[in-house]
Structure formats: C-alpha cells, structure tokens
Amino acid sequence: MLHDKIMQLKKEKDAVILAHNYQLPEVQDVADYVGDSLGLSRQAAKTPHKTILFCGVHFMAETAAIICPDKKVLIPDLAAGCSLADSINVDQLRDWKQQHPGAITVGYVNTSAEVKSELDYCCTSSNAVNVVKAIPKDKDVLFLPDMFLGSYVAKMTGRKNMYIWAGECHVHAGIRSEDIHKLLDSNPNSELLVHPECSCTSQIMYDVAVGDYKNRQVQIMSTEGMMNYAKQSTGQNFVVATETGILYRMQQQNPEKNFIPASRGAICQYMKMITLDKVYSSLMEEKYEVRVPKQTADKARLAIDRMLAIN
Known part of the structure; x- marks a missing residue:
C-alpha cells in the first residue's frame, strides 16, 4: 500500500512531510503536520529532520528553503503554483x-x-x-x-x-456574499467562518455592522483559526468560506459536527496537483528540490523572521 511505503520511506530518508489544509485527503493522511502557511513555516523552522517534503504550492516550499538553508526541501510537483x-x-x-x-x-x-x-x-x-x-x-x-x-x-x-x-486568489475571489446568504437561509442554525482572502469579506463585515446577520456568529479568520474555532465552538453547523480542502480535516477533528462549503467550486487546482503517487516518487528519488539563491534568501529571511516573531 502506497501510504505504508511512504511512512517507511520517511524514516529511511529522515524526512518530515508538511501539508497545507487544502491538500487532498490522502496526502494530508501521510503528513506529519497539516496546517496553514504560518503553522507550516513554524514547523519547517524547528524540524530536526534533514529533508522537508512540502505538500503545498511552490512559494510555500521556497519559504521553507529560505528558513532552513541547511535542509533539503522537496516539492512533489514543480508546477504547483499560485494565482495570487x-x-x-x-x-x-x-x-x-x-x-x-x-x-x-x-x-x-x-x-x-x-x-x-x-x-x-x-x-x-x-x-x-x-x-x-x-x-x-x-x-x-x-x-x-x-x-x-x-x-x-x-x-x-x-x-x-x-x-x-x-x-x-482566483478561488477565494469566486466565493460570493449572495451565495453565502442563501446557504445560511437554508441552514438557519449555522455559524459562518470566512477567510479574509474572500472577495465577499468586506461586504460581510458591512452586513454584520448593519445587523443583516442578526445574532448569528460570523468569524473572519485564517484557515488554522477556523480549525481551532470549530473545535471550541458549541455550535453544530458551520458554513465555511474558503477552499474546500479544509473540510476534510475539520470533519476528522469534529465528527459530530456539520461543515458546509460556501462554494463547492472553491477548489484550487494547484493544491490538488500533488497526489500520493507524486509524494512517493518525490521521496524515493529525492525530487524536486527547491532552492533559493543565497543573496535572495538572505534578504527574504529578514521579512520572514519578522513574520514568525509576530503572533
């Protein structure tokens, strides 16, 4: 089974697998850590492993390579980019x-x-x-x-x-305020979780301010913030406005709760390019290594270190 082979290879290669919340479920299942960009950067910065296999998009692997110049950083598909x-x-x-x-x-x-x-x-x-x-x-x-x-x-x-x-971001730009209102009308007891990259965020903030959401809970937060909120909330139903990949982990952590995507079409094709086969090949052949020229990395590290220092 590919899953088991990857778990074995991780040990042999002294590798850690980091996966973003938007990755395919089977990729999340082989990861040592699943999270948002900030959490993944922090994990990369402190890992003792000599190889980091990054299941995300290219800029994330670059960030890991900048933070960890002494590590080998791999990405399973070099074409996994980002419209933003x-x-x-x-x-x-x-x-x-x-x-x-x-x-x-x-x-x-x-x-x-x-x-x-x-x-x-x-x-x-x-x-x-x-x-x-x-x-x-x-x-x-x-x-x-x-x-x-x-x-x-x-x-x-x-x-x-x-x-x-x-x-x-082409995915978040397509999540519309009117679609969210329709979903909330048909799921009256739901709380709303919104990623601030969504095109509807400003409209939602205005709607909340003028009372359009009445007493409904509306949270605007990062993907990891959404994860933590869903765990802590006493609510049972959530409309989630971000890329749909996050719903897998949310459901895993909260099997008794219901999570509804604000848009079923909110799927990042770049995030979905990384498959279990590609993860295995990347580990096995130690491809594709992401490197950042030293001069660029040294300058970029200052801005990243400042990010990591601010909660």
Whole structure:
C-alpha cells in the first residue's frame, strides 16, 4: 500500500512531510503536520529532520528553503503554483516602491522568494493585522498582493495611509456574499467562518455592522483559526468560506459536527496537483528540490523572521 511505503520511506530518508489544509485527503493522511502557511513555516523552522517534503504550492516550499538553508526541501510537483503569488513580480514591486519612497512594504506569504526579498515584513492571514499594527502610524504601508486581505486589514487597523495591490486568489475571489446568504437561509442554525482572502469579506463585515446577520456568529479568520474555532465552538453547523480542502480535516477533528462549503467550486487546482503517487516518487528519488539563491534568501529571511516573531 502506497501510504505504508511512504511512512517507511520517511524514516529511511529522515524526512518530515508538511501539508497545507487544502491538500487532498490522502496526502494530508501521510503528513506529519497539516496546517496553514504560518503553522507550516513554524514547523519547517524547528524540524530536526534533514529533508522537508512540502505538500503545498511552490512559494510555500521556497519559504521553507529560505528558513532552513541547511535542509533539503522537496516539492512533489514543480508546477504547483499560485494565482495570487503570480499577480506581482519583483520588477513590479520595485516600481511600486519607487512611487512611494519611505513606505513600509508588507507582503502576504503568498509571494515568490524574489518578491519577499524586497519586503520589510512578510505576513499570513492569521497575523496580517498584528503585523500592520506593529508599524508606526505615520508610515505609509504598501500591502501586497491580495486586495481582499488588504482591504480587511485596512478596516481592522483603521489605517488611511495604506496602499493595496490589486491581486487576488482566483478561488477565494469566486466565493460570493449572495451565495453565502442563501446557504445560511437554508441552514438557519449555522455559524459562518470566512477567510479574509474572500472577495465577499468586506461586504460581510458591512452586513454584520448593519445587523443583516442578526445574532448569528460570523468569524473572519485564517484557515488554522477556523480549525481551532470549530473545535471550541458549541455550535453544530458551520458554513465555511474558503477552499474546500479544509473540510476534510475539520470533519476528522469534529465528527459530530456539520461543515458546509460556501462554494463547492472553491477548489484550487494547484493544491490538488500533488497526489500520493507524486509524494512517493518525490521521496524515493529525492525530487524536486527547491532552492533559493543565497543573496535572495538572505534578504527574504529578514521579512520572514519578522513574520514568525509576530503572533
């Protein structure tokens, strides 16, 4: 059985398998740790194993390679990219910085290593608000690349001097407020969990503020925040607005609760490119290694270390 062969290979190769919440269920099942970008970065930073097999998308494996220059970092499929990370390149960022001299640049972890090397701070959805709060109020902030997360952070921090790049994740951009309302109407006792990358986040915040959700619980949080909330809540039914891969782990951890995707079409084809066969081949042949040039990695590490230091 492939699952058992992978478990054996992990020991032989002294490898740890890290998997994102959006990975296929069978890939999550062979992972030593499943989580969001921040949690995966923290696990990579402290692993004693000599090889990290990263089941996620390319920028995540790059981040692990930057944090752990002494480790071998593998990704089972080099083509596993990210539409959000592709929405800005390093030349575009340099041009943007030139237009705003003295501004502090904050970049979502969903960016290439080259882009990270031009940042002052890296962040994830779980600590983006706190990262921006840590910046002096009189400093302009350039936030990239996700416009929906950026809009959410601007609202939560009350910043008026924040400029936001017009990038988006194609999966989260397709989750619409009106679809969520219909689902909640047909599941009246459900709580709503929303990822701040969703295009509907600002509308939902407005709807909550004007009372459209009445007394219903609405939580806007990272995927790991959703996981923790679902475990702790006394609620039984949840509408979940993010990529559908998270539902597998949610259901595993809370078998007595019900989880409904806000959009059944919210599937990231890049996350689903990694299969159990590819995980096995990657471990067996020690392919494909992700390397970041030392000069780029050294510059990017500063922004990532700042991210890891802020809860």
